[in-house]
Amino acid sequence: MALVVQKYGGSSVQSADRIKRVAERIVETRNAGNDVVVVCSAMGDTTDEMLELAKQVSPNPPEREMDMLLTAGERISNALVAMAIHALGAEARSFSGSQAGVITTPVHQKARIIDVTPGRVQQALGEGAIVLVAGFQGVAQDTKDITTLGRGGSDTTAVALAAALNADVCEIYTDVDGVFSADPRIVSDAKHLQTITYEEMLEMAACGAKVLMLRCVEYARRYGVPVHVRSSYSNKPGTVVSGSVEDLTVEQAMITGVAHDRSEGKVTVVGVPDTPGVAGRIFRVVADAEIDIDMVLQNVSGSSSGRTDITFTLSRDNGPTAVAALERLQAEVGFEQVRYDDRVGKVSLVGAGMRSHPGVTATFCEALANAGVNIEIINTSEIRISVLIRDDDLDVAVRAIHEAFKLGTDEEAVVYAGSGR
Amino acid sequence: MALVVQKYGGSSVQSADRIKRVAERIVETRNAGNDVVVVCSAMGDTTDEMLELAKQVSPNPPEREMDMLLTAGERISNALVAMAIHALGAEARSFSGSQAGVITTPVHQKARIIDVTPGRVQQALGEGAIVLVAGFQGVAQDTKDITTLGRGGSDTTAVALAAALNADVCEIYTDVDGVFSADPRIVSDAKHLQTITYEEMLEMAACGAKVLMLRCVEYARRYGVPVHVRSSYSNKPGTVVSGSVEDLTVEQAMITGVAHDRSEGKVTVVGVPDTPGVAGRIFRVVADAEIDIDMVLQNVSGSSSGRTDITFTLSRDNGPTAVAALERLQAEVGFEQVRYDDRVGKVSLVGAGMRSHPGVTATFCEALANAGVNIEIINTSEIRISVLIRDDDLDVAVRAIHEAFKLGTDEEAVVYAGSGR
Numbered sequence: 001m002a003l004v005v006q007k008y009g010g011s012s013v014q015s016a017d018r019i020k021r022v023a024e025r026i027v028e029t030r031n032a033g034n035d036v037v038v039v040c041s042a043m044g045d046t047t048d049e050m051l052e053l054a055k056q057v058s059p060n061p062p063e064r065e066m067d068m069l070l071t072a073g074e075r076i077s078n079a080l081v082a083m084a085i086h087a088l089g090a091e092a093r094s095f096s097g098s099q100a101g102v103i104t105t106p107v108h109q110k111a112r113i114i115d116v117t118p119g120r121v122q123q124a125l126g127e128g129a130i131v132l133v134a135g136f137q138g139v140a141q142d143t144k145d146i147t148t149l150g151r152g153g154s155d156t157t158a159v160a161l162a163a164a165l166n167a168d169v170c171e172i173y174t175d176v177d178g179v180f181s182a183d184p185r186i187v188s189d190a191k192h193l194q195t196i197t198y199e200e201m202l203e204m205a206a207c208g209a210k211v212l213m214l215r216c217v218e219y220a221r222r223y224g225v226p227v228h229v230r231s232s233y234s235n236k237p238g239t240v241v242s243g244s245v246e247d248l249t250v251e252q253a254m255i256t257g258v259a260h261d262r263s264e265g266k267v268t269v270v271g272v273p274d275t276p277g278v279a280g281r282i283f284r285v286v287a288d289a290e291i292d293i294d295m296v297l298q299n300v301s302g303s304s305s306g307r308t309d310i311t312f313t314l315s316r317d318n319g320p321t322a323v324a325a326l327e328r329l330q331a332e333v334g335f336e337q338v339r340y341d342d343r344v345g346k347v348s349l350v351g352a353g354m355r356s357h358p359g360v361t362a363t364f365c366e367a368l369a370n371a372g373v374n375i376e377i378i379n380t381s382e383i384r385i386s387v388l389i390r391d392d393d394l395d396v397a398v399r400a401i402h403e404a405f406k407l408g409t410d411e412e413a414v415v416y417a418g419s420g421r
Numbered sequence: 422m423a424l425v426v427q428k429y430g431g432s433s434v435q436s437a438d439r440i441k442r443v444a445e446r447i448v449e450t451r452n453a454g455n456d457v458v459v460v461c462s463a464m465g466d467t468t469d470e471m472l473e474l475a476k477q478v479s480p481n482p483p484e485r486e487m488d489m490l491l492t493a494g495e496r497i498s499n500a501l502v503a504m505a506i507h508a509l510g511a512e513a514r515s516f517s518g519s520q521a522g523v524i525t526t527p528v529h530q531k532a533r534i535i536d537v538t539p540g541r542v543q544q545a546l547g548e549g550a551i552v553l554v555a556g557f558q559g560v561a562q563d564t565k566d567i568t569t570l571g572r573g574g575s576d577t578t579a580v581a582l583a584a585a586l587n588a589d590v591c592e593i594y595t596d597v598d599g600v601f602s603a604d605p606r607i608v609s610d611a612k613h614l615q616t617i618t619y620e621e622m623l624e625m626a627a628c629g630a631k632v633l634m635l636r637c638v639e640y641a642r643r644y645g646v647p648v649h650v651r652s653s654y655s656n657k658p659g660t661v662v663s664g665s666v667e668d669l670t671v672e673q674a675m676i677t678g679v680a681h682d683r684s685e686g687k688v689t690v691v692g693v694p695d696t697p698g699v700a701g702r703i704f705r706v707v708a709d710a711e712i713d714i715d716m717v718l719q720n721v722s723g724s725s726s727g728r729t730d731i732t733f734t735l736s737r738d739n740g741p742t743a744v745a746a747l748e749r750l751q752a753e754v755g756f757e758q759v760r761y762d763d764r765v766g767k768v769s770l771v772g773a774g775m776r777s778h779p780g781v782t783a784t785f786c787e788a789l790a791n792a793g794v795n796i797e798i799i800n801t802s803e804i805r806i807s808v809l810i811r812d813d814d815l816d817v818a819v820r821a822i823h824e825a826f827k828l829g830t831d832e833e834a835v836v837y838a839g840s841g842r
Contacts, residue, residue: 016477023478050497056437057444057501058508065507068515069500072493076471079490080478086486087479094489099565120565144520144541 002168003125004029007039007135007158009174012232013077014044022232023084025173026130030090035125037165039135039158040081042073063108067137067148071097074134074154082132093124094132097146101164102138102157104147111138111147113156113219116164133161152213159216163223170225172212173232178239179204179211181257181407186398189408193256194237199245200256200350203384207348208261217241245352245383255351255360255405260398262391264294265319266344266376268311269326271336279310281333282326289325291318295346295379295388307336311377313388316342344376345394348386349401355382367404373397423589424546425450428460428556428579432596433653434498435465443594443653444505447551451511456546458586460556460579461502463494484529488558488569492518495555495575503553513551516541518558518567522585523578525559525568532559532568534577534640537585554582573634580637584644591646593633594653599660600625600632602678602828607819610829614677615658620666621677621771622648624805628769629682638662666773666804676772676781676826681819683812685715686740687765687797689732690747692757700731702754703747710746712739716767716800716809728757732798734809737763765797766815769807770822776803788825794818 006026013019022040030036050069054061061069078094085092101117124131135154140147149156155172162170179201181191196204198221205214211229220227220241230238245253272278279298286293297311314322319340326338354360364385368375373396377388389397402408427447434440443461451457471490475482482490499515506513522538545552556575561568570577576593583591600622602612617625619642626635632650641648641662651659666674693699700719707714718732735743740761747759775781785806789796794817798809810818823829 016474019478053437053497053501054504057440058504060508061504062507062513065500065503065513065515068503068517069497072496072500075493075496076474076490079486079493080474082486082489083475083479083482086483087481092486094486096489096567146517 001033001035003035003037003165005037005039005158005162005165005167005170007154007170007172008041008232009154010041010044011175012173013040013081019080019084023081023088026085027088027090030130037121037125037131037133037161037167038081039133039154039161040074040077041135041154043077046073046076064145067108067146070148071134071137071146074136078132078134085130090130091128092130092132094134095120096134097137097157098139100133100161102160103141104138104149106140106143106145106147108147110150111140113138113149113160114141116160118161118164121161121165133157152216155213155216156219159219159225159227162225163219167225169228170220171228171230173230174211175232176211177231177234177236178229179209182398182402183260186395187402187408190402191407191409193239195240195242196256197243197245197248197352198241199383200352201241203348203350203381204257204259207259207350207384207386208263208346209259212241248352250356253352253356255349255353255407257350257407258398258402259348259350260394261346262394263316264313264344264346265316265340265342266311266313266388267319267322267326268309268339268341269335270309270339271307272310273334274306274308278333281329282310285325285329286322289321291322295377295386297377313344313346313377343391344388345391346386346388347394347397347401348384349405350384352383354385361385363404364401367400368397371396371400373400422454422456424456424458424586426458426460426579426583426586426588426591427594428575428592429462429594429653430575430596431462431465433594434461434502440501440505444502444509447506448509448511451551458542458546458552458554458582458588459502460554460575460582461495461498462556462575464498467494467497485566488529488567491569492555492558492567495557499553499555506551511551512549513553514545515553515555517555518578519560521554521582523559523581524562525570527561527564527566527568529568531571532561534559534570534581535562537581539582539585542582542586554578573637576634576637577640580640580646580648583646584640588646590649591641592649592651594651595632596653597632598652598655598657599650600630603819603823604681607816608823608829611823612828612830614660616661616663617677618664618666618669618773619662620804621773622662624769624771624802625678625680628680628771628805628807629684629767630680633662669773671777674773674777676770676774676828678771678828679819679823680769680771681815682767683815684737685734685765685767686737686761686763687732687734687809688740688743688747689730689760689762690756691730691760692728693731694755695727695729699754702750703731706746706750707743710742712743716798716807718798734765734767734798764812765809766812767807767809768815768818768822769805770826771805773804782806784825785822788821789818792817792821794821
């Protein structure tokens with residue numbers, strides 16, 4: 001008898017009919033002899049409707065109350081799924097994140113899970129019930145206020161529960177059939193991956209693959225929870241995320257896939273005095289605005305002017321805030337200007353295999369050059385190469401790299417769609 | 422500086438605009454120098470929408486999950502009101518029933534409040550915040566499951582919080598201007614009552630006056646909480662419920678008003694063997710089905726047949742259940758048949774004054790006789806007379822009694838509308 005944690009996204013529970021189908025799958029898993037814990041996101045459009053109401057009553061709603069409001073969505077969907085399971089003759093009990101022992105930091109709207117104390121979940125499992133836990137939410141350790149985990153929070157809830165319950169697997173049901181060697185909407189022969197290591201999945205997620213959020217994969221890796229990404233709408237095998245790059249043999253280690261990201265913007269601080277400490281001041285200002293930066297390029301000071309340019313990328317959402325923060329620093333630091341460019345895209349090649357195969361970077365750059373794509377910034381890790389290019393070149397670049405590394409398959413591809421919380 | 426508890430019903434918060442108006446009233450109360458605790462019901466149609474979803478996923482949803490589902494409604498409305506208050510520049514914090522310390526019995530869908538431990542509410546008040554508490558909900562003492570209080574539950578939440586916080590007043594905002602000497606939709610010169618004692622209000626509520634629910638008035642009386650019923654849509658003075666009939670002087674004691682009730686049905690058990698214990702068996706069966714009965718009539722056994730009829734009234738909602746339960750008893754007890762009649766209505770006269778004025782019953786019956794209304798059952802308490810009549814006669818009877826006791830006024834009446842939770 002295994003313990004299975006299943007997570008269903010917002011589109012899987014967006015109507016009464018879909019909720020009933022999800023309930024059938026849950027009861028099948030239970031009838032196959034497993035203990036089952038289920039985490040559901042809010043129903044399809046619920047969150048958007050609540051956000052709209054909030055906007056109508058307040059131009060700038062307090063984050064504590066936004067969390068109180070939004071967590072009602074998961075409460076509704078989980079209770080409805082519990083009812084649908086009950087209608088199929090199985091016992092089900094739903095718990096809020098707080099009731100299920102999901103303890104978080106007190107940062108509203110983007111809390112992090114500190115601990116999971118699933119005593120009530122275990123008791124209900126022991127009494128033979130299927131347990132539903134509202135995803136995306138928890139309770140702050142000290143203040144006891146309700147918190148939300150931010151984007152991808154329901155996936156993280158599922159993985160954290162799986163870790164705390166020592167579950168055999170965490171199944172993430174979504175609207176795609178798993179992880180592919182590239183986005184099938186761009187690359188028609190993209191290959192379905194049956195397995196992928198945590199490190200490779202982390203790099204893919206960090207580089208724009210939307211199937212799993214970064215934090216969820218980080219959590220799974222830290223606690224060694226096998227994550228099985230599957231489609232809610234088919235019985236295809238999906239992709240299992242588990243194991244470490246370190247444990248792969250040279251034969252197993254391969255190039256995994258190509259990820260791309262259209263969500264970044266590029267900031268260039270022009271004419272920065274080339275004196276020690278200035279770059280640090282610039283990045284401190286951005287960090288103080290709680291903005292994460294991704295790729296960084298500092299041009300070598302090429303002229304005798306004693307000035308250089310500093311370029312970095314960040315989420316487009318944060319672009320205006322970062323520019324404003326830097327402009328406030330201009331007089332003090334004495335740089336010439338701040339430029340912002342949101343017509344950029346990032347394409348990345350990920351794979352444990354590149355550790356043992358020199359020449360991957362060369363092949364990568366040649367492929368882009370042959371496709372006529374100009375590289376603006378390049379950034380690498382042990383198992384990843386990323387480049388910043390024009391966003392108009394992104395599709396061409398993904399196909400060129402996928403082709404150059406022979407990542408394709410003859411199988412028919414399935415199209416990606418958007419992802420939920 | 423007073424401590425004021427305010428309760429707003431579902432229609433008062435049914436849209437973003439109404440929520441903003443409610444927020445203005447709350448902030449005015451705060452700015453007048455009061456500590457303010459607010460209890461809101463769910464937004465207008467939320468509950469109906471949730472009930473519809475529940476019906477779509479399950480023909481018979483478990484009550485535990487219904488409570489989990491429905492309590493999301495108050496969570497949403499309270500968070501939105503907190504946001505609207507915040508937008509007006511005041512600090513507000515919303516709490517779920519559980520967070521506010523509303524401890525109940527474990528009976529889902531109709532829990533009763535056992536205790537209120539409002540530590541977090543007091544702390545937030547101490548920090549200068551306006552506090553919002555989700556009405557209609559609590560947490561079961563032993564199981565820690567979420568419960569709901571049933572109809573009128575938000576009023577009861579407000580009164581219970583007022584009692585636990587030792588508040589100066591509990592203001593119940595509704596869509597009527599207070600308590601009247603009769604339903605102004607039926608009696609055009611119905612008089613607005615500025616004050617009413619707990620006992621009189623209890624009798625009025627028990628007899629169908631919908632402005633306050635029975636349990637809420639019982640709670641207020643037990644803890645001596647003054648309840649001020651007011652309109653959300655005007656600044657009229659409303660009605661204050663406080664004080665005891667015992668403390669009224671003879672001059673103060675008056676006839677309060679006429680209440681009517683269209684929600685009852687009449688069950689007659691025909692041909693019951695007139696032997697000791699049989700009536701007890703009949704009422705036990707009804708009680709075991711958790712059905713409250715109201716008026717009872719047992720005809721004197723007039724013939725030599727040794728059989729009698731037992732008639733009682735109950736809520737129409739419970740009619741079919743009661744009939745089915747009694748029919749299962751038929752063979753065992755040996756009565757002839759069970760009849761059910763839902764074309765009945767109840768009209769009641771309430772007032773402390775009738776204790777010291779003989780002849781009230783006579784005037785009451787004469788008024789009905791003169792209006793051509795036939796009495797089927799009569800039932801009295803120290804401060805009330807109620808009769809069961811045909812439902813078609815109800816409006817005529819209310820007007821006749823109101824006229825006979827000269828309860829009218831020259832002021833313009835305001836029309837009643839439906840009541841929320």
